[in-house]
Amino acid sequence: MKNKICFLAVFMMILSLFTGCGGSSSDSGGSSDGNDVAYYAYNSEPILNWDPSVEFSNGVIVLNNVYETLLRFNPTTKKYDYVLATSYKKSSDGLVWTFKLRKGVKFHDGNTMTADAVKYSIERTQKKEVGASYIWAPVKEIKAIDDYTVQFTLNYAAPLDMIASCPYAAFIISPKVKDKPDNWLEQGNEDGTGPYKLSSNKMGDEVVLSKFNDYWKGWNGKHFSKAVIKKTSETSSRRQMVEKGDADITNNLPAEDVKALKSSQNVKVDIEPSFTNLVAFFNTKKAPLDNEKVREALTYAFPYENAVKYAAGGLAKQSTGVIPVGMWGHGDSLTKYSLNLDKAKSLLKEAGINEGQLKLSLTYMSGDESEKKTAELYKSELSKIGVNLEVRAMPWESQWQQAKGTDIQSRQDILMMYWWPDISSPYSWAYNLFHSEKNPLYNLAYYSNSQYDQLVDDGYKMSSTNIEEAENKFIDAQKILLKDNPAVFIYDKEDAWITNSSLGGFKANSAYPLVVFFYDCYRK
Known part of the structure; x- marks a missing residue:
């Protein structure tokens, strides 16, 4: 994602996260009836890029069923379960980590997983320098000691067990991929x-x-042989599908649907903690949003209370800064904006904008009723001070591409989106969303502030030795954001998972956001 060295911090202290349905090497074989197929009705595109070293968006829900990592975070024990690794140890200075690998694991191409495959996978991801590849920045060298021992030497102390369990960019890929064309994976292939x-x-x-018949865990017991992940934008369709049993699981339903479904005998509703928050980015490179007073005015014109109460249906809390509640680095004492239209109108006047002069566009992801309602509430409040806000629903990929376009004037004025962590650290939000970058990926406010950047980088590096000082750095960085207002920090949401009563085995875990681990699920 960035071509600079990122300081990956040690923050073992707060992995209080919460995911899902937690032969031959070529075919699954046989046929499947309806009871053998799991159906996930998802509200957006299931995947944007099939390259596991690159994908940094919705594809987390697919790739975590096709690929595996060395470790996986366990929300119950707050520790790491062994997946492709069977043990690991680190040196006393935290700079050398040695992993023992599981024997008898096969790739989908039939080849055996070894230390060379682990080395190849991580080095491949590092070289890509895109997506979440930055998580491997601490790694200086990787050695295959023998077929089932791999050793990582770090540039500085970092929580490699946490890194090795990440939902993005930590996947182990068959080395046979290097014999394929460069874009083989991106074309819709996997290994x-x-x-x-x-x-x-x-x-x-x-x-x-x-199902992969040669999967190392085997297929004894109850497991689904097939899984379908289908884009289903209409919330009413997703609700009906789960109620009728046409789908097994969904999420991101409107709060009124969630409330109504709690009394249904056909479904189960699970409300789970989440590190996902809703942010509305201002295009700070485009007039008049390049004016701090205008951005401050628009921040005061936002209906925070109603967004939480009506748009999120109470399944959220107003954000205080960009780091969500429950994550270290969150600051309850930070400035908390509230709706103040008189203040907003006064600031616009100071900026030289008269009532009726300002017209803006806002995009949000189609199929998300909470975002839609939030956008409409914002539009209503802005109209009261003479600001015309055009709100437009777009598929995620479309609005993201518009926001990353090279023509600043063609980008939307305001982009609303959810962020969930790639790593369970405040750095995920502070770095990805607002750290300076030449080519925008998720810094969709195009914000750049060297003082902010320094605080974020220092905070991340300090996390390995002084968590309290690191937290202060992240809080100070957020103070700058709340002064410059490159975005509106709307709310920190809870996840509502809706499952058909016939589905068993599903457990939500925000360490792997929106993922359903189908192997762990079964038909009752």
């Missing part, structure tokens, strides 16, 4: 060790996965 293989892919619409 992992996970329980499921890609069966079919309708890009942007539907992914069908079939």
